[in-house]
Amino acid sequence: MRDWKAIAKASGIEIDSVEPLEALEAAFRPLVKDLAPGVEPATELRLEEDAE
Amino acid sequence: MTIREAADALRARRVSAVELAAAANARISRLNSKLNAFITVTAEQAREEARQADAELAAGRDRGPLHGIPVAVKDLFLTRGVRTTCGSKVYEDFVPAIDAAVVERLRAAGAVMFGKLNMHELAYGITSANPHFGPVRNPWNAEHSPGGSSGGSGAAVAAQMVYAAMGSDTGGSIRIPAAFCGVVGLKPTYGRVSRYGALPLAYSLDHMGPLARTVRDAAMVLNAIAGYDRRDPTSSRHPAVDYIPDDGCSIRRLRIGFPENFYFDHLDPGVESSVRGVFARAQSLGGLVKPVRVPDVAALNAVGRVIQLAEASAVAEPHLECREKFGPDVLALLDQGRLLPATDYINAQRLRRKLSREFDQLWSEVDCLIAPTTPITAPRVGEKTVRLGGRDEDVRLATTRLVRGINVLGLPALSIPCGLASNGLPIGIQIIGPAWEEALILKIGAALEDGGVGIPACPAAEVL
Numbered sequence: 001m002r003d004w005k006a007i008a009k010a011s012g013i014e015i016d017s018v019e020p021l022e023a024l025e026a027a028f029r030p031l032v033k034d035l036a037p038g039v040e041p042a043t044e045l046r047l048e049e050d051a052e
Numbered sequence: 053m054t055i056r057e058a059a060d061a062l063r064a065r066r067v068s069a070v071e072l073a074a075a076a077n078a079r080i081s082r083l084n085s086k087l088n089a090f091i092t093v094t095a096e097q098a099r100e101e102a103r104q105a106d107a108e109l110a111a112g113r114d115r116g117p118l119h120g121i122p123v124a125v126k127d128l129f130l131t132r133g134v135r136t137t138c139g140s141k142v143y144e145d146f147v148p149a150i151d152a153a154v155v156e157r158l159r160a161a162g163a164v165m166f167g168k169l170n171m172h173e174l175a176y177g178i179t180s181a182n183p184h185f186g187p188v189r190n191p192w193n194a195e196h197s198p199g200g201s202s203g204g205s206g207a208a209v210a211a212q213m214v215y216a217a218m219g220s221d222t223g224g225s226i227r228i229p230a231a232f233c234g235v236v237g238l239k240p241t242y243g244r245v246s247r248y249g250a251l252p253l254a255y256s257l258d259h260m261g262p263l264a265r266t267v268r269d270a271a272m273v274l275n276a277i278a279g280y281d282r283r284d285p286t287s288s289r290h291p292a293v294d295y296i297p298d299d300g301c302s303i304r305r306l307r308i309g310f311p312e313n314f315y316f317d318h319l320d321p322g323v324e325s326s327v328r329g330v331f332a333r334a335q336s337l338g339g340l341v342k343p344v345r346v347p348d349v350a351a352l353n354a355v356g357r358v359i360q361l362a363e364a365s366a367v368a369e370p371h372l373e374c375r376e377k378f379g380p381d382v383l384a385l386l387d388q389g390r391l392l393p394a395t396d397y398i399n400a401q402r403l404r405r406k407l408s409r410e411f412d413q414l415w416s417e418v419d420c421l422i423a424p425t426t427p428i429t430a431p432r433v434g435e436k437t438v439r440l441g442g443r444d445e446d447v448r449l450a451t452t453r454l455v456r457g458i459n460v461l462g463l464p465a466l467s468i469p470c471g472l473a474s475n476g477l478p479i480g481i482q483i484i485g486p487a488w489e490e491a492l493i494l495k496i497g498a499a500l501e502d503g504g505v506g507i508p509a510c511p512a513a514e515v516l
Contacts, residue, residue, distance in 0.1 A: 004388070004391060007391050008387065008388075008391055011390065011391060013387050013390065013391070015384065015387050015388065016384070017384045017388075018388070019446075020357055020361070020385075020388070021361075021388050021391065021392075024354055024357055024358060024361075027350065027351075027353075027354040028354040028355070028357075028358055028396070028400070031351050031354065031355070031403055032399045032403070035399060035402055035403065035406065039402045039403075039405055039406050040402065040405065041398050041401035041402050041404075041405065042256070042401045042402070042404040042405040042408065043256060043401050
């Protein structure tokens with residue numbers, strides 16, 4: 001588990017709460033382990049000539 | 053009165069747009085001090101627009117069903133010459149020089165604009181307890197939240213201050229206030245309605261859509277605002293159609309998906325019973341209710357939260373040095389979003405593609421999915437936790453649990469009221485469909501509405 005408060009402090013940010021980051025650590029991290037390299041992100045740049 | 057009834061009355065000269073505007077203004081004057089639904093009321097401008105609408109109709113220029121109809125927009129849509137705050141101190145003096153695309157289209161359709169609706173600060177939350185402009189109150193019970201972030205939109209429509217309102221939905225922010233306030237709320241497919249001129253919360257999750265009194269009213273608004281806009285890089289060229297369901301439309305032989313997993317876990321018993329009743333009604337109307345297993349919605353929710361944290365903090369980054377301008381709940385989220393590594397954001401977008409493909413397969417089995425919009429009715433203002441299924445749950449997580457995943461998928465979803473709980477507060481169901489199938493889910497919603505699924509008008513609407 002990452003120490004989000006320490007990460008925040010090192011980034012110059014004082015935070016009282018680490019929710020939702022801590023909850024996401026548990027829910028999100030395991031999902032990433034099963035990702036095949038060929039799965040590309042859903043963000044995409046559509047160049048204008050392609051989009052037209 | 054619905055939009056259609058008002059539109060018919062206008063054309064039959066039983067009422068004028070000026071009279072409709074005067075009635076809306078009277079309701080706003082009477083109720084806004086209690087509900088705090090509006091941040092800015094543009095009553096004088098509305099009167100002038102109504103006069104013009106009457107003059108046009110008299111001259112034979114008819115702009116369609118919204119012509120002369122009082123509406124309002126969430127205060128994140130830019131409005132030329134009218135302050136646009138996004139519910140934030142950051143924008144408290146911001147007077148845009150342009151209209152958002154949605155506002156342009158509503159004006160072109162002849163709608164009469166009554167102003168800017170209160171919301172959760174920066175649309176980043178679901179209570180609409182705005183620290184800068186005051187909390188929005190639920191018209192069904194002012195001690196309860198209207199939901200959010202489009203809380204002012206839900207409250208204004210439920211209290212019949214306006215016939216329809218525009219909201220935005222990044223993790224449920226149209227459907228939640230629709231459910232809590234007992235009105236209809238539509239989140240269209242991502243790309244269906246232009247985001248141009250809407251202050252963003254999270255670019256890849258933000259959807260713009262209407263809240264209205266009935267399904268057909270919501271469809272009339274969608275007809276006016278849908279369509280390609282080159283100024284929004286994610287706007288789609290997928291053709292817009294006529295979204296208004298026919299009179300007598302039917303769900304006969306449509307495959308209505310009943311989710312066997314996730315959506316019925318940890319519900320308030322009153323909500324569960326009411327939503328199960330909708331399936332019985334759908335079956336009696338000829339729908340084929342089909343149990344289905346849905347892909348991993350909890351994973352979709354986690355993906356959505358990572359994307360939202362990162363994108364929202366990226367949007368707010370230039371303003372974060374002025375920390376006193378933010379409410380504590382929003383600042384905490386914005387700070388945490390800055391800590392996420394870029395790899396998490398990229399991997400969330402990769403998971404989004406994977407989960408989206410998995411979800412697509414569902415549509416070979418069913419035509420739509422029906423599920424509760426929220427597991428609870430509107431919590432009290434300031435309530436932090438709820439007890440569901442023998443466990444305490446954060447109100448914010450409980451409220452978004454059943455809606456957030458659909459934003460990750462970009463699919464259309466329509467929330468309609470389906471009953472009142474024993475505490476007198478509304479319950480909503482959401483009808484989720486394949487991409488670009490707004491007409492289908494609106495037809496299903498209208499058929500259910502015609503078939504008796506719904507609730508009485510909000511008592512607050514009866515005060516005048």
